[in-house]
Amino acid sequence: MARLELSNLHAEVAEGDEKILEGVDLEVESGEIHALMGPNGSGKSTTAKVIAGHPAYEVTEGEVLLHLEDEEFGEDIEIDEDQRTWDLLDLEPNERAALGIFLGFQYPAEIEGVTMTNFLRTALNAKIEEREELFEEEEGEDEEEEDEGFESSPMEGPADEGEVGVAEFQQILQEKMEQLEMDEKFAQRYLNAGFSGGEKKQNEVLQAAILEPSIAVLDEIDSGLDIDRLQDVSNGINALRDEQGTGILQITHYQRILDYVEPDHVHVMLDGQIAKSGGPELAEKLEDKGYDWVREDVYGTA
């Protein structure tokens, strides 16, 4: 079980003092799907980037906490009840990823010369390694000494035991690609380079499926998709929730994807704050009536 908590989150652009987030409160748990909606410029993407640790934004107030329960740590690790919460703002982007935060990008970078296979295997192994380090710190020094004892034991196996090897990874990748109905040629292509908009989005979902995050923040993953691709991407997102218990924060402009990925909660963002929250019916109302009524409702002005 994992829980992501944003409380009173304020952020501005790091270079300059343009305020973008002005007190965001939000809670996403494993297995839940939250839709975050709102007009352009309301702060949705910034919220996503701040959660993941984008260096262009500076958090001026508030907290981003990630709470993990036992099953999130793996069998070998026991962590005291009071040490299961991480303040993400103290951590680097790769450390946040290791704890199970995934950001699906609206415009994924195109990385020349780095194959999908190579990148994803590196990311997966980096996650495993980084988690060990993060959890060891929490475990305290006694445990570390015990580990050192094991390291010299001939029963322990190679130092990089636990790493996902090339062959093993190929199998994982192939399996996940089949599930998402992706062409296997993608595996040897360079990361997003020359991918169509739809292929990029599908690739984002594939990466989430492989990295198995606790919480996935998907930033307008539905934009620019034809109906077939939208269904594939939606199936992938539902599988994340159903099979891995991932908690999903789905950022979108439109009701369209919510027909396929049914949200448990819908939030409307206006001017850097969550202005209104509700169930799936809220999204339908937004589709019909736009955002102005929310503004009127909350602020008393249009």
Added chain:
Amino acid sequence: MSAGTQVHANLTEEQVREISGDLDEPDWLLETRLEALEALEELDMPDVIKTPGREWTNLHELDFESLVDPLNAAENKDQVGPDEADVLSWADAVQEHEELLQEHFGSIVDTQENYLTALSTALFSTGTVIYVPEGVDAEDVTVRTEQNSRSLFNYTLVVTEESSSVTILERQSTGEEAEEQYYSGVVEVAAGENSYVQYGSLQNLSEEAYNFTVKRGVADTYATIDWIEGNLGTQLTKTEVSTTLSGDSSETQIVGAFYGHNDQHFDLDAKVWHRAEHTTADLVTRGVTDDVARSVYEGVQDVGADAWDTSSYQRENTLMLSDESEADASPKLIINNHDTEASHSATVGQIDAEDLFYMTSRGVDPRSARNMLVEGFFVPVLEEIDVDELRDDLEELIGARLRQRD
């Protein structure tokens, strides 16, 4: 006293006579050397890139007086090739192929083009001659030079006859290091009709060394000359790789890769002269500068008036890994024939912050992410290299240098 001896207090006609005599060279060659020595006084350094207020490569500051030690050249050399082709040391070539030398030596690179070519002509004491007879396919010619002396002057001649082919892999490295060393290399390639020459070079000299290299080829009808130019070593490299497409339907490709760190300085030229019909050229260079390293690249595509139906492409990209490193790129297109398809582009930039964030947000630590991006940056150039050995070596050297970084 001749004019030459006035230029350099420690360079004398007697030394040149001794070098030539030790190699048992014919008189015409000795004369060529002596004329080059004498010309030194009149000659200037090779041209370098100038941007307003700045001459990027200052060759005048080099103290050739102390760098050049002509009678104490020492090296460790491998010259290997298949039986069907002649791969000869300079001394053997002088004995076995005098006519070939007389025809080609100095025919492509003017021995008195500038101070450094003349110095090289007067003083070279080692070299390789590769002669590929008609119809022979000569794979895997390897020339490895390990410099063990203060200065080393090297000369290479490649001659391919009609419908032959050759793949040459040249490596330059430093064996015994001195405080400062000077390596000079002149390469001439005469590609006969319908022949194919691939000349790959990997320069990994000591980072205390200075390097001056000029590699030039002339391609006859239907001939192809492909160059691969890898530069990793030296504190200063001034190099030019160029092809003259003198025969109809001749082709050339110049692929370059460099990686400068610490205070290394690379001055790299890639040039093609379209001088016949239906000729094709593709110039691709990618490099990295780190720390306080500098690179300056000049690329020239010159399409002559008679070069009908020309295709000519040039791309150069430099990635700066530090704020203090510098790079300048100057691609030039000179077109004197309207029936030409040509393009050129050059970029100088840093690692993209969004690319880096994308990778770190997926769990890859910043250092590994950056290394993957740099290795990926070189891939389009590495993909152009057909010689597996050269590509693997280059990849390995780039990787090793990246891992050295903090």
